Amino acid sequence: MVYMFQLVCLTCGQICGDISVANCPHDGGVLDLRYDSDEFPLQPQLPGIWRYASQLPLTDAKHIVSLGEGDTPLLKSAQLGSDIGLPRLYFKNEGLNPTGSYKDRIASVGITYLRQLGRGAWAATSSGNAGASLAAYGARAAVDGYLFTLERAPRAKIAQILAYGPRVMSVKRLGYDPVAEQATWANIAALCAANEWLMLITARSNSPHAMEGAKTIAYEVSQQMQGEAPDVVYVPVGGGGLLSSIWKGFKEWRRAGKIARLPRMVAVQPMGCDPITQAWGASRPVEPLEDCSSAVSGIILTSPPDGDLVLGDLRESEGWALSIADEVTYAAQAELASCEGLFVEPAAAVVWAAVKADLLSGRLKGDETVVGILTGIGFKDGAALQKMTDDKPLPMIEAGEILHISPS
Numbered sequence: 001m002v003y004m005f006q007l008v009c010l011t012c013g014q015i016c017g018d019i020s021v022a023n024c025p026h027d028g029g030v031l032d033l034r035y036d037s038d039e040f041p042l043q044p045q046l047p048g049i050w051r052y053a054s055q056l057p058l059t060d061a062k063h064i065v066s067l068g069e070g071d072t073p074l075l076k077s078a079q080l081g082s083d084i085g086l087p088r089l090y091f092k093n094e095g096l097n098p099t100g101s102y103k104d105r106i107a108s109v110g111i112t113y114l115r116q117l118g119r120g121a122w123a124a125t126s127s128g129n130a131g132a133s134l135a136a137y138g139a140r141a142a143v144d145g146y147l148f149t150l151e152r153a154p155r156a157k158i159a160q161i162l163a164y165g166p167r168v169m170s171v172k173r174l175g176y177d178p179v180a181e182q183a184t185w186a187n188i189a190a191l192c193a194a195n196e197w198l199m200l201i202t203a204r205s206n207s208p209h210a211m212e213g214a215k216t217i218a219y220e221v222s223q224q225m226q227g228e229a230p231d232v233v234y235v236p237v238g239g240g241g242l243l244s245s246i247w248k249g250f251k252e253w254r255r256a257g258k259i260a261r262l263p264r265m266v267a268v269q270p271m272g273c274d275p276i277t278q279a280w281g282a283s284r285p286v287e288p289l290e291d292c293s294s295a296v297s298g299i300i301l302t303s304p305p306d307g308d309l310v311l312g313d314l315r316e317s318e319g320w321a322l323s324i325a326d327e328v329t330y331a332a333q334a335e336l337a338s339c340e341g342l343f344v345e346p347a348a349a350v351v352w353a354a355v356k357a358d359l360l361s362g363r364l365k366g367d368e369t370v371v372g373i374l375t376g377i378g379f380k381d382g383a384a385l386q387k388m389t390d391d392k393p394l395p396m397i398e399a400g401e402i403l404h405i406s407p408s
């Protein structure tokens with residue numbers, strides 16, 4: 001079989017001949033997917049993100065598992081941007097993917113890759129969004145799934161996963177205890193090796209092939225801006241794989257000659273669980289945190305698997321990292337809904353809070369073109385939704401009272 005891509009170790013630079021491995025067999029380094037050609041022949045006849053198949057790890061189109069992921073809208077801010085003096089603010093609404101988050105791009109590539117390798121099942125950890133995506137694409141491909149969720153994962157996210165039918169287990173202390181986190185990952189890897197399953201963790205350091213799906217966000221943003229790259233891109237960061245993949249996508253798009261320059265990348269983390277922001281501020285590698293005091297599900301990882309990749313990407317792109325307090329995030333979530341019509345989960349709302357903070361502090365001047373990646377839809381986190389709307393009045397009235405309503 002001829003592959004149009006290679007796995008190259010980012011540590012030692014060696015090419016890895018076995019496309020089924022997750023890490024470099026020599027030193028455990030992160031594997032980077034490189035393609036035979038920098039050209040981008042689009043394949044519009046293929047579904048979803050597979051129109052970019054020439055830059056995805058596909059061996060035969062018959063393996064493609066798609067639910068129509070990608071091609072999400074890039075919306076110019078209707079009000080919030082001009083309110084703060086940033087007229088060229090855009091939001092990439094990833095909540096419009098088939099299961100409500102950008103993770104569908106990753107699951108589409110991951111489950112397709114699983115079929116290419118002839119594996120019988122997938123296994124993963126997730127706080128919810130990746131689990132829902134893998135479960136949906138796994139159901140579509142009729143393969144079994146085993147999902148190990150965080151102890152504090154939101155109930156609404158778990159309910160969505162259960163609906164697709166995989167085996168779901170909640171792991172004690174997973175999500176706020178680095179020891180439980182590392183033991184879980186090591187044991188899932190061993191379980192997968194014993195059964196010839198595919199481990200799909202949404203991190204470049206664990207599933208470099210599946211993560212290629214996330215870089216298509218950069219391709220789409222560049223296309224939607226008519227070949228102009230944004231000046232700054234704000235990305236919610238938990239594990240770090242999304243930011244790192246989007247940065248890779250922009251670099252590939254430029255190498256193909258489709259944009260003239262690259263954006264600066266900004267990592268946005270939740271205060272109280274921000275090991276990457278802390279490392280960035282102290283100019284040192286990422287160190288796991290002892291505990292996590294943020295409740296912003298989806299981006300609370302004490303030991304981010306792609307944390308050091310993100311630090312490298314921020315340096316390379318001349319970007320930065322910042323953290324947002326949970327209460328500020330919830331306020332940002334409410335503003336996006338009431339001022340922009342964008343109903344997103346708190347993990348997505350951090351980007352708007354961060355843009356505002358950077359404009360107030362002077363880090364943004366106001367003349368930049370800024371894109372915020374809104375990673376998931378508001379239905380994902382029922383508790384946060386409740387919190388956002390708890391103080392809204394909902395009076396019970398008689399039909400006759402309708403005539404007495406005066407315009408507000």
Ligand SMILES: [Zn+2]
Pocket residue numbers: 009010011012013014024025026027028029
């Ligand atoms: Zn290596």
